Amino acid sequence: KQEVTQIPAALSVPEGENLVLNCSFTDSAIYNLQWFRQDPGKGLTSLLLIQSSQREQTSGRLNASLDKSSGRSTLYIAASQPGDSATYLCAVWGGGADGLTFGKGTHLIIQP
Amino acid sequence: DAGVIQSPRHEVTEMGQEVTLRCKPISGHDYLFWYRQTMMRGLELLIYFNNNVPIDDSGMPEDRFSAKMPNASFSTLKIQPSEPRDSAVYFCASSLVAGVDTQYFGPGTRLTVL
Numbered sequence: 543k544q545e546v547t548q549i550p551a552a553l554s555v556p557e558g559e560n561l562v563l564n565c566s567f568t569d570s571a572i573y574n575l576q577w578f579r580q581d582p583g584k585g586l587t588s589l590l591l592i593q594s595s596q597r598e599q600t601s602g603r604l605n606a607s608l609d610k611s612s613g614r615s616t617l618y619i620a621a622s623q624p625g626d627s628a629t630y631l632c633a634v635w636g637g638g639a640d641g642l643t644f645g646k647g648t649h650l651i652i653q654p
Numbered sequence: 655d656a657g658v659i660q661s662p663r664h665e666v667t668e669m670g671q672e673v674t675l676r677c678k679p680i681s682g683h684d685y686l687f688w689y690r691q692t693m694m695r696g697l698e699l700l701i702y703f704n705n706n707v708p709i710d711d712s713g714m715p716e717d718r719f720s721a722k723m724p725n726a727s728f729s730t731l732k733i734q735p736s737e738p739r740d741s742a743v744y745f746c747a748s749s750l751v752a753g754v755d756t757q758y759f760g761p762g763t764r765l766t767v768l
Contacts, residue, residue: 573753
C-alpha cells in the first residue's frame, strides 16, 4: 500500500527566506504527484501537478520537482511571504483503487 | 464556474442519527471523490465515481457508510447510524480525468457526532 511522508511536519521561518518542503512515497508506480495548500478551516487548493513523465513544474514563486525512481518530491518556495502561511500537502495518484494518497502535510508559518 | 459545492458546511448530530452530506461537482467533470480528514489519520479517500459509477469503495470504513451519484451533478454520502468516531471533515472533489488532471476540492462539511 502506498505511503506518503512529509518532512518537516512544521516549519517557521522569517519572511523573505527561500524554503524547501519534502515529500517521499514508497511505491514509484504513480501517474502523477500534486501539491496542495490548505488554509485553516478551508478546503484544499491545488498548487502544482507533476505528471509521472515530468521532472518539475513551476508556478510563480513555486517550483516542484519529482524524482519518481527515488520516490521523492520537493516544493521550493522563493522569497516567502506571510500570506504563504498554510499547511502544504503532497499527494500521489497511483491509479485504480488506490486513488489519491496524501501525506500528513507540513504546517508552514512565515513570520512577518 | 462556482467550483465544487458541498452542503451543509457544518453538521452537529447525536449518535445514532442518520447524516447525509451533499456534493455538486464542477460541471463537465467525469470524476467525483469523497475524502475524510481527521487529525489522527489525515486525508483518506473513501470512494470515487467515474461517470456516476462507483469505481472503488474500499476506503469506506464500514457498512454504515454509503455513497450514491444519481446523476452527473449530484452525489451524497450517507452515514447511518452515525457514531462519535465519525466526527471529521468530509471533502468532495472532482476532476476531468483521474490520474491526469487536477482534483478540485469543495470547502468541506465539518461533522460532529455527539
